[in-house]
Amino acid sequence: MEQLLAHLKNLGFTEMESKIMVDLSRQGASSGYEVAKRLGASRSNIYAMLQRLNAEGYLHCSKGEPARYSMLTPEELTSKISDNVRQSLHFVERSLPRHHPGSPSFYNMEGDRQVLDTLLVRVAQAEKEIVIDMCAEEAALFHEELRAAEERGVRLLWSYDADSGEQYSMLPWDPFEPSAELCGRKFSFVIDRQWCMLGLRGEECMTQALVTEHPLMVKLLLEYFAQELILYELEEDMGEELERRYGRRFEHMMNKYVVER
Numbered sequence: 001m002e003q004l005l006a007h008l009k010n011l012g013f014t015e016m017e018s019k020i021m022v023d024l025s026r027q028g029a030s031s032g033y034e035v036a037k038r039l040g041a042s043r044s045n046i047y048a049m050l051q052r053l054n055a056e057g058y059l060h061c062s063k064g065e066p067a068r069y070s071m072l073t074p075e076e077l078t079s080k081i082s083d084n085v086r087q088s089l090h091f092v093e094r095s096l097p098r099h100h101p102g103s104p105s106f107y108n109m110e111g112d113r114q115v116l117d118t119l120l121v122r123v124a125q126a127e128k129e130i131v132i133d134m135c136a137e138e139a140a141l142f143h144e145e146l147r148a149a150e151e152r153g154v155r156l157l158w159s160y161d162a163d164s165g166e167q168y169s170m171l172p173w174d175p176f177e178p179s180a181e182l183c184g185r186k187f188s189f190v191i192d193r194q195w196c197m198l199g200l201r202g203e204e205c206m207t208q209a210l211v212t213e214h215p216l217m218v219k220l221l222l223e224y225f226a227q228e229l230i231l232y233e234l235e236e237d238m239g240e241e242l243e244r245r246y247g248r249r250f251e252h253m254m255n256k257y258v259v260e261r
Helices: 002-010 015-027 032-039 043-055 074-095 112-125 136-151 215-246 248-258
Strands: 059-062 068-071 106-110 129-133 155-158 185-191 195-202 205-212
Touching: 002 015, 015 032, 015 043, 015 068, 032 043, 043 059, 043 068, 106 112, 112 136, 112 185, 112 195, 112 205, 129 136, 129 215, 136 155, 136 185, 185 215, 195 215, 205 215, 215 248
Parallel strands: 129 155
Antiparallel strands: 059 068, 106 205, 129 185, 185 195, 195 205
């Protein structure tokens, strides 16, 4: 009984209205006097609530003196409530003012659960494409969701070598001054070329991520992915020749520009 009343109140009915509806469903057609007597409430309040519920279509009212009220069937009641909620939600969606900021914001997230839950929601909402740069440890967490995305026609692009277990990368840019080592494994997602997340995750550090829809960040991550893809294909096709001329991972070329002298 209490649980039923709680759910009716969640749907917008007052506590007394909920009690009236449950009472009429149990007892059948009744006058206002009979309902008030059973519930131990004032007749004036009960009559007012019966009239309101009747006006909104939640009760039937027979003609005659005294008027007798009866409830809709459970199926009729839930169908009516469902229609009303759908209409209200549709109106709110169309009418609620929308704020359009000058440029998208950047958000920081911390904690494994928050970061992973956000990614799971976004992967489930993907419509066209997901670009992924991620290690095997993290990829395993999204296996079912990514497979479901692929099955509904979403294209998956990976910057990950499943055979070697290593992410492809250029030579690192070492800091000029001594600093703490980067903790964790890097990962990034770009979804539908509109939303992206860049973060770190590992056993010895807190999971952290930067989330944004800013087109500049989306563009940088996509260009990075394209660069990695092109270099990977070149090394697969011309590996020995490239390494002879430019060094492993183009280190001779990179040393000309980024190595401190």
